[in-house]
Amino acid sequence: MIFFQYLVNGLILGGLYACIATGFSLVWGVLSIINILHGSFIVLGAYIGIFSYTMLGIHPFVSVITAGIVLGALGYVVQLGIINRVVAQSVLVTLILTFGLELMMNNAMLVAFTADYRKVILEKSLGVLEIGNVFIAMDRAVATVIAFVLIFLLWLLMRLTSIGRAIVAVRFDREAASLMGIDVKKTYAITFALGGAMAGAAGSLMSVSFPISPLSGPLFLSKAFVICILGGVGSVPGAALGGLIFGMLESFGAVFFGAEYALTLAFIVLIILLLVRPHGLLGVKGF
Amino acid sequence: MFDIKAAGAAVASAILIACSMGQAAHAADKVYRIGAPLPLTGGLSPEGLRMKSGYDLWAEKQNAAGGIKAGNDSYKVEIIYSDYQSNTPRAVQSAELMITENKVDALFAPFGSGATKAVSAVSEKYGVPMIAAQAASAQVYDQGFKYLFGMYTPNDTVVKPLVDLVLKSDPSIKRVAVLSRNDLFPLAIAEEFLKYAKAKGFEIVSDQKYPIGTVDFSSALTQIRASKPDWIYTTGYTNDNILIRKQMQEQGVKTRLIAMLIGPTTPEFIANTGKLAENVVTASWWDVAAKFKGDDVFGSAEGFEKAFRAQNDNRYPDYSVASAAACGVVLALAVNKAGTVEKPKVRDQIAALDAHTFYGHIKFGPTGQIESLKPPTMQIQNGQPTVVDPVEIKQADIRFEPK
Numbered sequence: 001m002i003f004f005q006y007l008v009n010g011l012i013l014g015g016l017y018a019c020i021a022t023g024f025s026l027v028w029g030v031l032s033i034i035n036i037l038h039g040s041f042i043v044l045g046a047y048i049g050i051f052s053y054t055m056l057g058i059h060p061f062v063s064v065i066t067a068g069i070v071l072g073a074l075g076y077v078v079q080l081g082i083i084n085r086v087v088a089q090s091v092l093v094t095l096i097l098t099f100g101l102e103l104m105m106n107n108a109m110l111v112a113f114t115a116d117y118r119k120v121i122l123e124k125s126l127g128v129l130e131i132g133n134v135f136i137a138m139d140r141a142v143a144t145v146i147a148f149v150l151i152f153l154l155w156l157l158m159r160l161t162s163i164g165r166a167i168v169a170v171r172f173d174r175e176a177a178s179l180m181g182i183d184v185k186k187t188y189a190i191t192f193a194l195g196g197a198m199a200g201a202a203g204s205l206m207s208v209s210f211p212i213s214p215l216s217g218p219l220f221l222s223k224a225f226v227i228c229i230l231g232g233v234g235s236v237p238g239a240a241l242g243g244l245i246f247g248m249l250e251s252f253g254a255v256f257f258g259a260e261y262a263l264t265l266a267f268i269v270l271i272i273l274l275l276v277r278p279h280g281l282l283g284v285k286g287f
Numbered sequence: 288m289f290d291i292k293a294a295g296a297a298v299a300s301a302i303l304i305a306c307s308m309g310q311a312a313h314a315a316d317k318v319y320r321i322g323a324p325l326p327l328t329g330g331l332s333p334e335g336l337r338m339k340s341g342y343d344l345w346a347e348k349q350n351a352a353g354g355i356k357a358g359n360d361s362y363k364v365e366i367i368y369s370d371y372q373s374n375t376p377r378a379v380q381s382a383e384l385m386i387t388e389n390k391v392d393a394l395f396a397p398f399g400s401g402a403t404k405a406v407s408a409v410s411e412k413y414g415v416p417m418i419a420a421q422a423a424s425a426q427v428y429d430q431g432f433k434y435l436f437g438m439y440t441p442n443d444t445v446v447k448p449l450v451d452l453v454l455k456s457d458p459s460i461k462r463v464a465v466l467s468r469n470d471l472f473p474l475a476i477a478e479e480f481l482k483y484a485k486a487k488g489f490e491i492v493s494d495q496k497y498p499i500g501t502v503d504f505s506s507a508l509t510q511i512r513a514s515k516p517d518w519i520y521t522t523g524y525t526n527d528n529i530l531i532r533k534q535m536q537e538q539g540v541k542t543r544l545i546a547m548l549i550g551p552t553t554p555e556f557i558a559n560t561g562k563l564a565e566n567v568v569t570a571s572w573w574d575v576a577a578k579f580k581g582d583d584v585f586g587s588a589e590g591f592e593k594a595f596r597a598q599n600d601n602r603y604p605d606y607s608v609a610s611a612a613a614c615g616v617v618l619a620l621a622v623n624k625a626g627t628v629e630k631p632k633v634r635d636q637i638a639a640l641d642a643h644t645f646y647g648h649i650k651f652g653p654t655g656q657i658e659s660l661k662p663p664t665m666q667i668q669n670g671q672p673t674v675v676d677p678v679e680i681k682q683a684d685i686r687f688e689p690k
Contacts, residue, residue, distance in 0.1 A: 002509065002510075002513045005509045005512075005513075005538075006506065006509060009505040009506055009509060012505075013503060013505070110328055114328070114332075115327070115328030115329050115330075115332040115372075115373075116332055116333065117330070117526050119559075121559070121561075128536070128537055128539060130539065135537070135538055135539035137537035137538070140537070209503075210502045210503070211502060211526065211529075211530060213329070213330065213332075214328075215328075215329055215330070215372075215373075219500060219502070250503070250506065251505070251506050252506075253506075254495075254506030254507060254510070255506060255510060258495055258496060259466075259495050259496060259497045259498070259501070259504075259506055259507040260469050260495075260496040260497060260498050262506065263498060
C-alpha cells in the first residue's frame with residue numbers, strides 16, 4: 001500500500017517539475033539559449049501568486065493566468081530588447097548574458113521582497129484526501145492537474161497554430177524559415193515569451209506548496225536542466241515525461257537510498273542516459 | 288541670488304563638518320569595533336536577523352550605559368555587519384576583510400556550527416577573539432583554538448534532558464523516527480539523540496537525512512508514516528521545520544509527540560504553522576523563565592525580555608537573541624576586567640570569566656565552549672513557548688497527543 005503513496009507523491013511532484021521544465025526546454029530547443037533567467041521567472045511568478053493572494057485575495061490557481069501573462073510579456077521584452085542582440089552568437093555568450101540578467105533580477109527581488117521565505121497559506125485549503133491508506137494533499141494534486149493542462153495547451157499551440165508551426169520551422173532551419181516569410185526575430189521573442197509564461201504559471205502553482213525566496217531560482221533551474229535533458233531538449237512531451245520521471249526518481253530514490261541521495265540518484269540516471277541516449281528519451285527533431 | 292545661496296550652503300556645511308569632526312575626533316579614538324558577518328539574506332536569514340537584533344540591543348544598552356570601560360577609558364561600541372547571504376565561504380572572506388581592513392577588535396561568529404568552524408580558522412590566524420552565539424557542536428571547539436568561545440553548551444546537553452523527560456512522563460512511548468538535515472549541527476544533534484535514545488531503550492524505527500535546501504519532504508514523511516512512530520524527532524533550521532511540520536499534516540503523519548530542533552519557539556514558526564505548532568517540543572539553551580540575575584547592562588532575564596520586547600514589536604525573545612546579546616555582555620565584562628582592549632589580554636579574560644549575567648552563569652570550559660548552563664526543554668502550549676523541564680523552572684507538564 002505504501003508503494004501507492006510513493007507513486008502518488010512522485011506523480012504530484014513530477015507534474016510540477018514538468019511545468020517548470022517545459023518553457024526552459026522550448027527556449028533551449030528553439031533559440032539554442034540556456035536560459036539561466038528561467039529560475040528567476042519561476043520565482044517572480046510565485047511572488048505574483050503570493051501577493052495576489054495576500055493583497056487581493058485571488059487564489060494562486062487563478063493567478064496562474066496573470067503570472068503567465070506578466071512573465072510572458074517580460075520574456076518577450078527581454079528577448080526582443082536584449083537577448084536578440086546576441087542571439088546568433090555562441091551558446092556561451094547568451095548563457096553569460098542570461099546569467100548576468102539573472103543576477104540582476106535576483107538582487108532586485110532581494111531588495112523588493114527581502115530574503116525571507118514566503119508561501120501562500122490558504123484560508124480554505126482543499127485538505128487531504130484519504131483513499132485507503134494513501135493520502136493526497138489536494139491543493140498539490142490540483143496544481144499538478146493544472147500543470148498538465150498547461151503543458152497540453154502548449155503542445156496544442158505548437159501543433160495547431162501558425163505561431164506554433166513558425167516556431168517549429170525556425171527550430172528546424174532558421175534561414176529556410178526566414179526565406180518562407182517568417183519573421184525570425186519575432187518568432188524568437190514569442191518563443192521566449194511562451195517560456196516565460198510557462199515559468200510564471202509554474203511559479204504561481206508552486207506558491208501553494210513550496211516556500212519561495214528570491215534565491216530559490218537556481219534550485220528550480222537545476223531541476224529544469226536535468227528534466228530537459230532526460231526528456232529531450234526542445235520537446236514538450238519530452239519535458240512532461242522527463243518531469244514525471246524526475247518526480248518518481250526523487251520519490252522512490254528516497255525509499256531505496258534515503259532522502260539525501262534522491263537527487264544524486266537523479267543525476268546518476270542523467271549521466272547514464274547521456275551515455276546511452278544523449279538526445280534524451282523523446283528528443284526528436286520535431287514537436 | 289544663486290551665489291548667495293551657494294555661499295550660504297557652503298558656510299553651513301563647513302560649520303556642520305567642523306562640528307561633526309569635533310565629535311568624530313572625540314569618539315574615534317575610543318571606539319571598540321566588533322565585526323559580525325551574518326546571513327542577513329538567503330535561507331538562514333530568519334536566524335541571521337534574530338542574531339542581529341540581539342547584538343543591536345546589547346550595543347545600544349552598552350552605549351547608553353557609557354560604553355565599555357577599560358581602565359580609565361570608555362569605548363563606544365560599534366558593530367560592523369556584513370551580509371554573507373547564507374553562503375559560508377563568503378562569511379570567511381567577510382571576517383578576514385573585517386580584521387584586515389576594518390581593524391576590528393573582536394568578532395561575533397556567523398550563524399551555525401559549520402560557518403563558525405570555517406571562520407574560526409581566520410580569527411585564530413589573526414589572534415582576534417571570536418564569540419559564537421549559535422554554534423553548539425563539539426566539533427567546532429575541539430580544534431585546539433585559543434581565540435574561539437561559544438555561548439551554547441554541547442549538543443548532548445539539549446538532547447538528554449528531553450529523552451529523560453519523555454521516558455519519565457510516558458513509558459508507553461517506544462518507537463522513534465528521526466529526520467535530520469544533512470548539515471554539521473543538525474546532524475550532530477541527531478547523532479547525539481540516536482546514541483542516547485538507543486541507550487535508553489527506545490526503538491529507532493526510521494532514521495533519515497535530507498539535503499540542505501530540501502522543500503519537499505513527502506518521501507521521507509511517507510516512510511516515517513509507514514514506520515508508525517510514537518515520537519518523531521526532526522533536526523534542521525526554522526524554515527526546514529516549518530515545512531516539515533506542515534507536510535506532516537499533508538502526508539497524514541500522526542504520532543504522539545513531535546520534537547523539532549531548532550525553531551519552534553520562534554515567532555516565525557508559530558505564525559507559519561498556526562495550530563500545527565501546538566504541542567511541538569524543542570530544546571533550547573535559555574529561557575526567560577529561568578529568571579537569571581546578573582551584573583550586566585540588562586540586570587536580569589526579565590530585564591532583557593522587557594528591553595527586547597520594547598524594541599521588537601513585543602516579540603518573545605528566544606534563546607538565540609539572548610545568546611547573541613550575551614556575546615556582547617561577555618566581551619564587555621572581559622574588556623572591563625582586562626583594563627585594556629589588547630586582543631590577547633581580552634582573550635585571557637574571556638577564558639577566565641566566571642560571571643553571573645541575564646543569560647545565566649557564564650564560565651567557559653577548556654575548549655572555549657560554555658559549560659555552566661542547564662538548557663531548558665520547551666513545548667508550544669496554547670500558542671506560547673512553555674518550559675516543561677528542568678523542574679526548577681518549569682511552567683507546565685509535557686503534553687502528548689492522545690493514542
